[in-house]
Amino acid sequence: MLGLLVGLGIVAATSVAAEGTKQLHVAIVSRTIFYLPVWLAAEKGYFKDEGLDVRIDVFDNAEKINGALRENAVQIAVSTPESIIVDALKGGSLRMVAGNAGRLPHYVIARPEIRSIADLRGKTIGVLSNEEGTTHLVPEVTRSAGLRPSDYTVKAVGGAPTRWRLLRSGEIDAGLQPFPLSYEAEAAGFSNLGPLANFVPDWQFTSVNVDLRWAERHRAELVGALRALQRGLDAIAGDPASAVKVAARELQTDEKLAERAIRDTARLGILTPKMEISAAGTRRVHQALIAAGLVRDEPFGLERVSDARFLQESRR
Structure with a gap:
């Protein structure tokens, strides 16, 4: 698996760059509007402010992202939570550490x-x-x-x-x-x-996901990345002109459609304003996983599939 990822140009692990910044690879699924906070955090230098040199990779495949997290080929993923939940409930090390899209766009x-x-x-x-x-x-x-x-x-x-x-x-x-x-x-x-x-009013569609084995060893990098992502989220409203330009470029669309997408994202409450994970939305995902036979039918507990410590620390 790791050989395939290296072949795709996704090189391994956190390292220290020559200028003293830490290199991180952030994985996203595709080019869609709810990744705008990630792109803005990179565009406006918020990751660099945290001493992070961030590379963003578009996978177009969620299963490959989870494999890359486990192998430390990427360190942070803004991706779907289903396999994270399944892994966590089966005793694995993957966890959601923050929210992203808390409703369906x-x-x-x-x-x-x-x-x-x-x-x-x-x-x-x-x-x-x-x-x-x-x-x-x-x-x-x-x-x-x-x-x-x-x-x-x-x-x-x-x-x-x-x-x-x-x-x-x-x-x-x-x-x-x-x-x-x-x-x-x-x-x-x-x-x-x-x-x-x-049809489905509550659904945690995307979240910020990590492998806890990496997160525990690199707490400062993860906390800094979450702080940068929050600033990227805030910049959508704080600097709308830049948000439209970045969205149009990354979504490969025109600025008028990008502006409309940003407006509808806000109107429908797609992005959670403080990057919180929706308990109701995650519970609904859990129910779907039970119905699909991917997890056992047992009571839902958000704390079993997420870890709020890093987000809380990023707010201090």
């Missing part, structure tokens, strides 16, 4: 000829992976139209930009797309079947 986007959820019968729905993120939400959506999992195909294809490309090519018929990709899809004539939050 997605819309159900489908090929133009599909006009309702019921029309998804016999169709192929693209998701991030077989075990992460929107995979667990598809049954919630289709159940509203009386569809069963056997009535359609779920295909793991990767993050939202990949799903948009496959929607356009006809390789998938529908996908759960965040804005601004949902705006682009509507403008191109694709069907918007409604916001995912209508």
